[in-house]
Amino acid sequence: MSALPAVRGVMGYTDRVSYRPGDTVRLAVSTTAAGWRAELVRLRALAIPSAGVERRQERVGGVAAITGDGIDQRTVTGSYVRVDDLPGAGAAGLVVALAAMPTRPGADAQELLAHGRPEEGSGWAVGLDAGGRFTLRVATAAGPAEVVGPVPQAGCWYEVTAVIGGAAGGELALTVAPAGTFEANHVVRRPEPPATSRAALPGAPVPGSGPLHWACAGTDPRGAPVRPYDGRIESPVAVADATAAGSRDELARHPALLAHWDLAAAIGETGIARTALVGDAGPRGLHGTAVNHPQRAVRSSGWTGDVADFRFSPRQYAAVHFHRDDMTDCGWRFQGAVPLPADLRSGVYALELTDSDGAHDTVPVLVAPPEGTATAPLLLVLPTNSYLAYGNDHVGVDSPRTQIWSQMVPTLDDFERFRDARRELGYSLYETHADGSGVCYSSWRRPLLTMRERVYDHNAPVWQFTGDMQLVDWLDRTGRDVDVVTDHDLHAEGAGLLARYRTVLTGTHPEYPSLEILDAYERYVAAGGRLVYTGGNGMYWVTAYDPTDDQVIEIRRWGGTQAWSAEPGEYHLGFTGRQGGIWRFTGRAPQKTFGVGFVAAGNPGSSAGYRRVSTDPSVAWVFAGITGEHFGAYGVAGGAAGLEIDSAAPLLGTSPDAVVLATSVGHGDDMLEARENFNMTSRVLGGARNPRVHADLLLVPREGGGAVFSTGSIAFAGALYDLGGRTEVSRLLGNVLDRFVAGLPVLDTTV
């Protein structure tokens, strides 16, 4: 077999999710070429080669191109905690105690806590050696000293106590005791007594200097964690007295206490408000800073299984989970700044990036209208949380299951090979870490290469951002003025933002709303607003923003159709404390506001068209100009009803006032019912034989003239093109938007 050469390229990201006219866009670029150039363009359409759709864009006048020297910017992965100003061990020695739950013992040497670098002549480290054994290493004046403990069982807790004497001949001891409740441990272990390994210090300990690190030995000159750790650490204690003894609670009361990082203390009624802060309850206030979002609000060794909300028992969640592949901030150097004109129209823009070797990238720039204003009657809310959730996913290549789903072997062109090789850019929320735990954080502080025109997706020809550009394209081609905002804007501003518009459209797959976003939509329509839900499987996962950094979101997967499952008792979001999983199980099924909710998902071959079912004359205006009973059996994704589809469900909250206008018929067996919708196993899951597998096109009249029109399908936007002269779907959406914007009654009682 022959190896393929690496693909060189250029890529970039900007400093914010959303901008306004007059803002400055800062750009970070990575390339091995000598230099780069970027110019601002307005994106009106992205190419969809399989449907014959061409890219349309134009350069923004009055904005000068920017250039920069090429930097091969490096991204480091791995979460850790840094604590400054910890004193080195003194003449009285030191005791360090913690509980640890390694998840990958034996996967290279790892450090749990390290102050200095014993191998370089100073400090101490408690960790795991390359064989997986617990170790305690200390630098002494006579050379390094080490004691070794047992190999832990992955996923199980241990109390680890390190004793470092203060002088030559003093004791060096490492005690490892199995710990953790039946519920907190991954497997049942044989009962074993604590194991203590002892040695005499060959020389006086050489105190560590510089910061104390959790989950690594420190960082290398590039900033990368050295000997990173996979697993959990629970509330370490450090006491400046080698004779100190007892439990960690007892050590925390010792008069020579140096520090007690009490992870339970960070938990409040609204979750963990300062996610990067690791607070020290000791006398010196040696607070730590977490880097790259190690997971918080996770079970610690004392979890008993009788509580699933960490806010109600912080001591059972006094731990942090580190992964050597965590990454929430590339930290690249920003080189360029593009001032947006004060009169720039709201819309989808991009920085068209070209390096001096000829490589290209298109970095999206999403521009909202000026603060407090609406500059169009229509508003499109781009679901940036969903872009984050799918950001940089490699599921199509990594998971054999997706080949069954898509019925295709993944195809990699040069761009996809470039993207595939950039794993350091962090995972999507559809993947798992190397230790098997689900990825629950995603960040905008990195290139999101899934938001590119050429991206391969195992789901469909276009997906998320590229799918939403179908709406941008259609609105532009049909001459409809529209403002564009993001999930982030809506979360921040709420219903007041929507209230400025006659009609609001969602994107094609707005799957990850925050509570504030759901509230905004509901308040808008309850106050007479008109909402068009132009998607499928929307408003599904409970999502929250980091309270100190809104470019990072969190989810916990359980109860839904899901790529991974949260650990038992870890269903609540650390960022807010709210129960995670799907909104349906918090009393907020999407059917309540939007009339429809997720029912099935399938590949493009299982898509279908709609059949008109409503003969109510008061809603006949929706079908004006559409003559046939069946429509929409075409489109970029094989049919207007496809990919992920939603249906009405009175049991889940669809209003009795809702009118089902049309329903999809003729799905293939690859359109499979979502797991949360059938309670027992079933032989009949596929759409060819399962009547529950259908999308409903639905109108919900609301109080005060408000209304919701829902398409119940991600693929709907792909049928807005004039493919083969079929225009019913385009005409239908136009009818709805025109009537909604005109403010005419949604139920026409004049007929």
Add this chain to the structure above:
Amino acid sequence: MALSPQDAWILDNRLKRLVTAELVAEAARPSGPCSRDLVEVMDFVRRNPDPDKPRYLIVSTPEGFAVGVRAPVRGAAPRLRDERRHATRDDAEHAVLLHRLRDYGVSW
């Protein structure tokens, strides 16, 4: 790691009986609905039941579509299975099926 006992049974008692020259010819057709037998065969090999067997992908090259093998490490460069280039993606997809059937010792 090899096939699980369950997959070994499925391979011997179902898959090998389903794969015929006619079924392989059906698989070579670029599109259209598949027979139930072909769906079962495709589903089996696509889920990569033996993790030690190659995990194929298709690489688009200037000369055509090549059959590649995914590296065991996430993100490492794929390798090309052979020097052959296929004129269409569908041709490469079919070539992958034939490789997979041979990997599992299926003849027809």
